[in-house]
Amino acid sequence: MFTEVVFFIASLTAPEEIGTSPQSMLWLLPLSAAIAVVYKATKLPKITAVSFLKESAVLFGSIILFVVITALVLHVVAWLISW
């Protein structure tokens, strides 16, 4: 157990290897989930498991949808410029 803890702390002094591949964009997913969860935790007047999960999921979906639409629009604009 102690060895694992030491290895974990040591891993915080060296960065992970993340390339500039399209897959690296997937790192936006956990961040969007955190934003949705914290925002809904501040906004809901009363927190119950069902309503909180539902509201957070809807907001998370909205963020992702907006990001995808923005990416598509930018892609079309880039295509039109380079065409």
Added chain:
Amino acid sequence: MTARLRENQIVLLIFVALLSWFVPGAGYFWLKEKKRAIIVFTAIAITFWLGIYIGSIGVIDPVLAKTWYAAQIINSPMVALLGYVSAGGNFPVYGKPNEIGQIYTSVSGLLNLLCIVNAVHLAHVRWARQSGG
């Protein structure tokens, strides 16, 4: 009497703000909003430490990345300790890990700012109700 009440309210609001800053969610916990406190603490702590895991403690740099540091320090004053260790590029990190690490740690700080403001607002509303204001 009114001045005394007003003074007490300001002290209470500053106390809640400081509590929320020292430990994310602690302000809510003190206001007996335990579910909210647990959710906020867990989400902010995971986001911050994920950023540190991705980019290393090198993403916290009060010397070479002052603007990012301004957002990161809102997580907790404890971030200053990490900043002291990694200041001036002691743990160099470049490219995507640096970008993603800085974004994660800074966004978690800004989320904590949202929670600090919300907890202070909640404390103000409750205090006003109790004192009949």
